[in-house]
Amino acid sequence: MMKKMFLVCAFVLSVVSCAFAQGDTLTVAVPADSKSLDPHAAPDLASTAVMTQIMESLVTIDSKGEIVPLLAESFEKLDDLNYKFVLRKGVKFHNGEELKAGDVKFTFTRAVKTGKVIDYVVRNIDIDNIKIVDDYTIIVPSRTPDSSFLACLSHYCAGVILSERAVNEAGENVGTQPVGTGPYKFVSWQKANRVTLERFDGYWGNAAKVKNLVFRPITEGTNRCIELETGGVDVVTSLLPIDVNRVEENSKLSLIRVPAPSVMYLGMNISEDPIKDIRVRKAISLAIDNRAIVKIAFKGVGLPARGPVPPTIKYYDASLPENLPDLDKAKALMEEAGYKDGFKTELWCRDDKSYIDTATIIQAQLKKINVDVDVQVMEWGAFLEKLKQREQKLYLQAWNSVIADPDYSLFGVFHSSQKLTGLNRSVYGNPEVDKLLDEGKLVGDSPEREAIYHKLQHLIVDDVAWGFLHVNELLIGMQKNVKGFIFDPSGNHKYYQVSFE
Amino acid sequence: MNKRSGFWSRFRKNKMAFCGALMILGLVVIAVFAPLIAPYAYDEQDFLVAQEPPSSEHWFGTDEFGRDIFSRIVYASRISLEVGFIAVSIGMFVGGMLGAVAGFYGHLIDNIVMRFMDILLAVPSTILAIAIAATLGPGLFNLMLAVGISTIPRYARIVRASVLSLRHLEFIEAAQAVGSSDFRIILKHILPNCMAPVIVQATLGVASAILNTAGLSFIGLGIQPPTPEWGAMLSGARTYIRDYPYMTIFPGLAIMLTVLALNFLGDGLRDALDPKLKR
Numbered sequence: 108m109m110k111k112m113f114l115v116c117a118f119v120l121s122v123v124s125c126a127f128a129q130g131d132t133l134t135v136a137v138p139a140d141s142k143s144l145d146p147h148a149a150p151d152l153a154s155t156a157v158m159t160q161i162m163e164s165l166v167t168i169d170s171k172g173e174i175v176p177l178l179a180e181s182f183e184k185l186d187d188l189n190y191k192f193v194l195r196k197g198v199k200f201h202n203g204e205e206l207k208a209g210d211v212k213f214t215f216t217r218a219v220k221t222g223k224v225i226d227y228v229v230r231n232i233d234i235d236n237i238k239i240v241d242d243y244t245i246i247v248p249s250r251t252p253d254s255s256f257l258a259c260l261s262h263y264c265a266g267v268i269l270s271e272r273a274v275n276e277a278g279e280n281v282g283t284q285p286v287g288t289g290p291y292k293f294v295s296w297q298k299a300n301r302v303t304l305e306r307f308d309g310y311w312g313n314a315a316k317v318k319n320l321v322f323r324p325i326t327e328g329t330n331r332c333i334e335l336e337t338g339g340v341d342v343v344t345s346l347l348p349i350d351v352n353r354v355e356e357n358s359k360l361s362l363i364r365v366p367a368p369s370v371m372y373l374g375m376n377i378s379e380d381p382i383k384d385i386r387v388r389k390a391i392s393l394a395i396d397n398r399a400i401v402k403i404a405f406k407g408v409g410l411p412a413r414g415p416v417p418p419t420i421k422y423y424d425a426s427l428p429e430n431l432p433d434l435d436k437a438k439a440l441m442e443e444a445g446y447k448d449g450f451k452t453e454l455w456c457r458d459d460k461s462y463i464d465t466a467t468i469i470q471a472q473l474k475k476i477n478v479d480v481d482v483q484v485m486e487w488g489a490f491l492e493k494l495k496q497r498e499q500k501l502y503l504q505a506w507n508s509v510i511a512d513p514d515y516s517l518f519g520v521f522h523s524s525q526k527l528t529g530l531n532r533s534v535y536g537n538p539e540v541d542k543l544l545d546e547g548k549l550v551g552d553s554p555e556r557e558a559i560y561h562k563l564q565h566l567i568v569d570d571v572a573w574g575f576l577h578v579n580e581l582l583i584g585m586q587k588n589v590k591g592f593i594f595d596p597s598g599n600h601k602y603y604q605v606s607f608e
Numbered sequence: 609m610n611k612r613s614g615f616w617s618r619f620r621k622n623k624m625a626f627c628g629a630l631m632i633l634g635l636v637v638i639a640v641f642a643p644l645i646a647p648y649a650y651d652e653q654d655f656l657v658a659q660e661p662p663s664s665e666h667w668f669g670t671d672e673f674g675r676d677i678f679s680r681i682v683y684a685s686r687i688s689l690e691v692g693f694i695a696v697s698i699g700m701f702v703g704g705m706l707g708a709v710a711g712f713y714g715h716l717i718d719n720i721v722m723r724f725m726d727i728l729l730a731v732p733s734t735i736l737a738i739a740i741a742a743t744l745g746p747g748l749f750n751l752m753l754a755v756g757i758s759t760i761p762r763y764a765r766i767v768r769a770s771v772l773s774l775r776h777l778e779f780i781e782a783a784q785a786v787g788s789s790d791f792r793i794i795l796k797h798i799l800p801n802c803m804a805p806v807i808v809q810a811t812l813g814v815a816s817a818i819l820n821t822a823g824l825s826f827i828g829l830g831i832q833p834p835t836p837e838w839g840a841m842l843s844g845a846r847t848y849i850r851d852y853p854y855m856t857i858f859p860g861l862a863i864m865l866t867v868l869a870l871n872f873l874g875d876g877l878r879d880a881l882d883p884k885l886k887r
Binding site: 327328329347349353399402403458460463464466467468470471481482483484485486 | 651653655658672673742746828832833834844846847848849850851
């Protein structure tokens with residue numbers, strides 16, 4: 108009986124594997140399933156990592172951090188507000204339609220009107236004054252002068268162009284029937300199991316080298332690595348730090364390690380006592396040894412953070428001092444602030460192993476300055492919802508600069524206009540910081556802009572607006588025979604140039 | 609008197625049950641005297657000895673923060689027993705009361721209460737506990753409540769069935785004839801007479817409550833760090849299962865032995881209390 112079952116299983120497996128012959132299919136293991144494939148509804152990495160194969164934006168950021176044309180053949184800044192784009196001719200959507208200026212206008216209007224979750228990216232697009240010059244020329248104005256405007260249009264989901272007809276036809280189902288101009292077209296999506304894409308033969312650029320592209324969400328990190336080792340998947344986009352050595356030592360596998368454009372921080376609700384007191388915040392920061400966090404919670408992967416801007420983002424100030432712990436000074440500051448006997452507080456974090464470990468370490472370290480921390484681990488969605496309500500005291504979060512501009516790293520999280528509803532979840536406000544952040548948006552790239560952002564980093568570090576913890580690394584593992592992988596610092600790697608050797 | 613000594617002699621003859629009872633007794637002793645037994649504090653971090661294999665200094669090794677796993681398992685027995693017994697008490701008390709009332713009054717009340725219990729029973733108790741814990745939020749008290757509520761319908765059914773069989777016996781009618789109140793009859797005459805199946809169910813229930821607690825903690829709905837809990841320890845260690853398997857083995861063993869002991873005990877009690885059921 109068992110033997111029979113085994114034979115049947117073996118037969119089924121062999122049929123399945125024949126259907127996807129090796130060399131024809133690239134399988135990528137991702138840590139989470141996409142939420143939606145509607146670019147205006149799901150800016151999370153799990154969703155954009157898939158969408159970025161299917162859809163494209165007008166402009167993109169190249170490996171040097173420069174903005175270069177993509178769907179636009181060329182672009183031009185006409186004045187402080189207006190940007191002219193000349194579209195590439197003959198670009199086809201997956202439904203056969205040709206890309207026209209009307210699609211661009213339609214997409215941006217939809218993004219601004221319906222895209223609540225991407226509002227922080229597209230809010231500055233002045234949709235009422237978009238001018239279509241002809242089918243291939245369009246002028247997109249910005250509401251206020253903004254030197255990061257083009258960078259925003261390169262955003263992985265907020266900036267992509269959709270087909271007007273496809274969106275209207277899909278109606279409610281845009282999120283499960285994505286249509287774009289990208290090198291891969293959508294085939295099917297089995298929730299929590301796999302998203303299957305296929306080469307789009309009408310692609311305007313170089314056609315994809317591998318015919319089928321499959322994304323498999325595997326939530327357990329250990330299992331992602333085992334799948335890679337056993338050859339079940341070709342690429343794993345986020346390995347656990349503990350598996351680094353295992354992959355490095357395996358002769359069949361290769362590993363890419365790159366610093367991520369993100370900073371993990373200890374958020375502190377500055378609007379509330381006793382955290383309002385800068386001496387308390389300094390004491391907390393001085394009591395935390397972020398080297399221990401790197402070593403224990405991240406197994407030595409990544410670096411201790413020094414400031415709010417990730418080191419790979421331009422205008423990062425390398426002169427910022429290391430955050431070294433000083434327990435005596437911390438205790439003295441607590442005493443000075445009138446909290447010699449400490450206080451009770453809460454620390455919220457998401458239910459991710461590294462975050463829980465970090466919280467546990469911080470809890471033990473703050474105990475030394477008599478701060479009694481109650482760690483509360485929450486599910487990701489619940490965590491974000493509670494942060495929105497500004498009930499937090501301390502919380503752990505990472506801010507990922509998916510747009511490679513210091514404005515993106517700082518504005519949303521530190522400008523006082525974002526205190527109540529935006530991403531400024533530490534409820535931080537400093538008029539001088541606000542002024543510099545506004546200025547930084549106006550000034551084009553120059554030594555002057557560099558000076559502004561250097562000053563900002565020092566101001567924010569001096570105010571202890573966050574406790575700066577960790578700059579992560581992206582750990583990507585793949586089979587040795589996978590060639591042509593293009594790494595993207597935001598995690599939205601493109602696979603159309605990947606091939607098997 | 610005769611009945612009781614019969615129970616004891618039957619129970620003592622059952623070696624597995626006796627063994628289970630001893631193990632549970634041992635566990636209670638460990639939980640009560642945890643601070644004396646554990647060589648380290650459960651939240652004492654020492655990064656210099658992080659993830660060391662079992663040794664004479666750390667019997668069960670250390671976890672990723674250098675905390676002594678043996679000490680954490682010892683302290684965690686407190687949580688498991690606490691949640692196990694309190695959750696079962698909640699279920700037993702509320703469920704027992706509802707079942708008694710339903711069985712005693714019958715008709716409409718019976719229908720309302722028991723149909724509601726059927727709705728709860730239709731959802732597997734683990735799923736129900738997850739739903740309740742997710743709604744209430746994580747934490748020790750909510751955990752006990754979630755596990756407790758999810759067991760209510762089982763007790764309600766058992767008690768109702770016993771009450772139905774007792775309801776029309778002479779001694780109840782006699783009590784009614786002398787004018788005892790319904791409340792007194794239920795409490796003094798009916799409930800003591802249907803305790804045997806409830807005790808058996810409760811003993812087995814503690815085992816499943818401990819398993820449920822570990823399960824909820826494993827998926828992050830239970831105890832919050834740094835408090836040790838077997839399920840949470842397992843969950844935290846699963847990342848390291850390939851390199852440091854001892855981190856998962858010991859908490860896993862603790863859960864297994866406890867649940868096994870409670871099941872032995874429960875089976876033994878059932879056999880001893882109700883010899884007719886014996887194979």
